[in-house]
Amino acid sequence: MRVLYFAWVKDKAGIAAEDINPPASVTTIAELMNWLKARGPEFANAFERADVIRAAIDHSHVRHDARIAGAREIAFFPPVTGG
Amino acid sequence: MRVLYFAWVKDKAGIAAEDINPPASVTTIAELMNWLKARGPEFANAFERADVIRAAIDHSHVRHDARIAGAREIAFFPPVTGG
């Protein structure tokens, strides 16, 4: 699946987008964030404040307990600040 | 004193402005409307619905019990409909 990072999540992770292949045990957004976090210091830093990070699956806002099965594109970003 | 009429008050009275000299017994807006009303059929018609007519003394909205002593310009008009 495709994963995108925006704003300071992207800056800290040091990458804007990547294709990932998490194990089948990773079923929710919260679990995916934990899995990403374990991949290295940049990701540990990017997802340190996981509680404030927002997520979207295929362009729709979702909560951290949302299931990721079937997702084509998952995005992680800070609370939005447009307008 | 100068008296002005606007909108349908003016149309019914058949006049836009005039100088009047009411007797000293006419002390309030309500009394002035009664006095004007007695001056002829046009004014009787214009002030028939005296309760809905609004008044201003020297460019300020006033109630019907306002005293007219010292007024330079008094205006009578329907409820406003601008905007």
Next chain:
Amino acid sequence: MIRVQTEDFDIGAEIAALTAGRGDIGAIVTFTGTVRDQHGAVTELTLEHYPGMTETELHRIEAEAKSRWPLQASLIVHRVGTLKPGDNIVLVVTASAHRDAAFDAAKFLMDYLKTSAPFWKRETGPDGANWVDAKSQDDDAAARWQKRAAE
């Protein structure tokens, strides 16, 4: 700033004039009132006003808005004379650092203008001309602000 005029107004130009060179404005709200044709019942709208008192009232309303909200700039332009369906009647512009003040002040200006500025509309249509009746909901809208001020 307030203006009463027969000519049309250019909303973009009015905003530009109000905000030129200012870095402290974050939110600009405009309200434009236009002539509705009411499904063909209105072919012409004539606006009469009370010169002198109109300006006094508009200044008073604007000052009241500025005392209630932190506005960097504000503008009321009201047209008089004969207009056609689709034509602009009135423009209110409010500028503030934040959007709530700009929205609330613009709404307040319109609510107060509708019930206290001495303008009268006469509609002309296929069946003749007649003076527009005032709406009780306009009085209600203006009264709500008085209640809030008293609270």
Next chain:
Amino acid sequence: MIRVQTEDFDIGAEIAALTAGRGDIGAIVTFTGTVRDQHGAVTELTLEHYPGMTETELHRIEAEAKSRWPLQASLIVHRVGTLKPGDNIVLVVTASAHRDAAFDAAKFLMDYLKTSAPFWKRETGPDGANWVDAKSQDDDAAARWQKRAAE
């Protein structure tokens, strides 16, 4: 109608395009958000967004406004890229027969856009650049509309 663009917008031209030839519009409200310099602390504002999701969210927000109020026309334009103090960021336009619907819908669109459209602001100033924090009062403003819908 919604648009995401780097170019500036012309408020007068946008209103004219939305209302051209229509006699059923009586009230037009615009909201324009602009870059504040914050007393010199901000020299540049960069707007990042999530292409694809941004358009989806803006369409959803606009559809929600149209389901709540009788709007003849509406428009959301949001800029992205690097802006300077005084520059326009966002434009919302609502047109209705009556002013209450136009005011409320414009306010709703801004409240929802602020909390759900995927844009992020980064401010640059003399002390460097940093991402702008979201404001809890924006969440509160959006939540108020949800309460009203549930009532």
